[in-house]
Amino acid sequence: MTELVWKPLSELVRLIAGKEVSPVEVVQAYLDRIEALDGRLKAFLTVCRDDALAAAKSAEAAVMGGQAMGPLCGVPIGLKDLFATKGTRTTGGSKILADWIPEDDATVVARLKEAGAIVLGKLNMHEFAYGPEGLNAHYGNAWNPWDAHTHRIAGGSSSGSGVAVAAGLCAAALGSDTGGSIRIPAALCGITGLKPTYGRASRAGVLPLAWSMDHVGPMTRTAADAALLLGAMSGYDPRDPTTSVLPVPDYRAALTGEIKGLRVGLLRPFFLESAGMVLRQAVEGAVKRLEEQGAGVQEVALGSAPHVSGASFAIVAAEALAYHDEWMRTRPGDYGADVRDRLRLGAFVSATQYVKAQQARHLIRNEVDALLAKLDVLIAPATPIVAPPVGQAEVVVEGERHDVRGSLIRLTRPFNLSGHPACTVPCGFTVAGLPMGMQIVGRPFDEATVLRVADAYQRVTDWHTRRPPLGQEAPASQPAP
Amino acid sequence: MEGVSAKTLRRMAALLGYDWPDEELEALLPQVERSLEMVERLDALALRDVEPALHYRIV
Numbered sequence: 001m002t003e004l005v006w007k008p009l010s011e012l013v014r015l016i017a018g019k020e021v022s023p024v025e026v027v028q029a030y031l032d033r034i035e036a037l038d039g040r041l042k043a044f045l046t047v048c049r050d051d052a053l054a055a056a057k058s059a060e061a062a063v064m065g066g067q068a069m070g071p072l073c074g075v076p077i078g079l080k081d082l083f084a085t086k087g088t089r090t091t092g093g094s095k096i097l098a099d100w101i102p103e104d105d106a107t108v109v110a111r112l113k114e115a116g117a118i119v120l121g122k123l124n125m126h127e128f129a130y131g132p133e134g135l136n137a138h139y140g141n142a143w144n145p146w147d148a149h150t151h152r153i154a155g156g157s158s159s160g161s162g163v164a165v166a167a168g169l170c171a172a173a174l175g176s177d178t179g180g181s182i183r184i185p186a187a188l189c190g191i192t193g194l195k196p197t198y199g200r201a202s203r204a205g206v207l208p209l210a211w212s213m214d215h216v217g218p219m220t221r222t223a224a225d226a227a228l229l230l231g232a233m234s235g236y237d238p239r240d241p242t243t244s245v246l247p248v249p250d251y252r253a254a255l256t257g258e259i260k261g262l263r264v265g266l267l268r269p270f271f272l273e274s275a276g277m278v279l280r281q282a283v284e285g286a287v288k289r290l291e292e293q294g295a296g297v298q299e300v301a302l303g304s305a306p307h308v309s310g311a312s313f314a315i316v317a318a319e320a321l322a323y324h325d326e327w328m329r330t331r332p333g334d335y336g337a338d339v340r341d342r343l344r345l346g347a348f349v350s351a352t353q354y355v356k357a358q359q360a361r362h363l364i365r366n367e368v369d370a371l372l373a374k375l376d377v378l379i380a381p382a383t384p385i386v387a388p389p390v391g392q393a394e395v396v397v398e399g400e401r402h403d404v405r406g407s408l409i410r411l412t413r414p415f416n417l418s419g420h421p422a423c424t425v426p427c428g429f430t431v432a433g434l435p436m437g438m439q440i441v442g443r444p445f446d447e448a449t450v451l452r453v454a455d456a457y458q459r460v461t462d463w464h465t466r467r468p469p470l471g472q473e474a475p476a477s478q479p480a481p
Numbered sequence: 482m483e484g485v486s487a488k489t490l491r492r493m494a495a496l497l498g499y500d501w502p503d504e505e506l507e508a509l510l511p512q513v514e515r516s517l518e519m520v521e522r523l524d525a526l527a528l529r530d531v532e533p534a535l536h537y538r539i540v
Contacts, residue, residue: 212534307526310519317516329499341509347497348490348513353520358533360523365534417534 134159
């Protein structure tokens, strides 16, 4: 199997620009790997083989002809299947939209294509992004590549994005994040996932789950790759009134490796305390590495955190049902049972409760802002658990039983409510070889500092360079969902 | 959470125009109770003078 599929984005761009590698060769390498491995992994819902090869040939001609190249020229990416793609079906992981072919690209897709990226295909996800397990009753469940024998969840809802990047089926991917849907699969699949500040990247052309909580962002193998992608996709968009007019900085320029004097807050109560011992030790170890690089660390608390679940539930449930209202009247039987039930819950949230949840959100956001007035970043585990087997409903953490769904979103959704940027990076592996993730949270629109810390950590660790035990073996058969 | 029953759910769903099967609403009842308990805990916060969050930023 070619090493090309494991190259960082910037290295791929350099090789292509230097005419050392053709974009056609790169795209073909990924297509071959998808062909070999995705029968089992189920990361892709649609592979755009012909379009990707055609785009690669155009890129090759442009390079050979000496034309100006975008910052992502020839880089093959995957898109969670809720980003509208002109002429290519966009299912949202659902039966309801199984045949929907959009007439336009989502803004972020158009921007990445303009920068030279090549879309390899559309990626698996929890139906309509409503589930942190990343399961899909209609198209089959993505397989977490870190366990070759047991079918474990990839985390969701951007499960296919997590699997595809971790398994080397694409160089990078886009995901969306309403309660952790970028950061959870990033943590469970051992990759880097960035939820930018609300308003940093356009949601136009992205199927919504809950408008006021939805974010879109990059899922990559490194923080440097995330910086490259974020720079190309971000910025004001008249099609999304929530986008900011603040200029988009050069995120790569922020990756200096220098974090001396940086003020780091370790969120212990509610966050670190809810994680299992091994995960807790991994995050504490990671914080030590930051300290060794000159960061000052202090332990802090987010007192309003226990109210996040109530506020988050009321907002997401109400907004999600509002979007699905018509289909929930006319086609309820076309939803998977789990998503249908979650959508139904929205009917029992009153208008008063919705507004109270938005008031609570204001308090929570203010408290995160207050912490970050004295600190540069906050650190917490991304999830309190590692990837459980598909179908497991409960986990035991430190002798206590918890439901898997609630555990998965517990530590990520505070920052969907608050809107702050948060990046997950791998910070260790269990003895069973399952990845663990750490979140780095920053001030609004200060993705540069978040990425600088993530990159500095990755310069002194090698967790992000590890590869899942896949080889190129023939895929084992998987029972139909 | 007091006063929620399968009958209440049926009435609320019907009021909103949803024709959802009784047995499925009954099965949903424990989830509704748990979820609304979480929401009701927000009453412990001093929210009277707090404006709802608006994420639209003019910057």
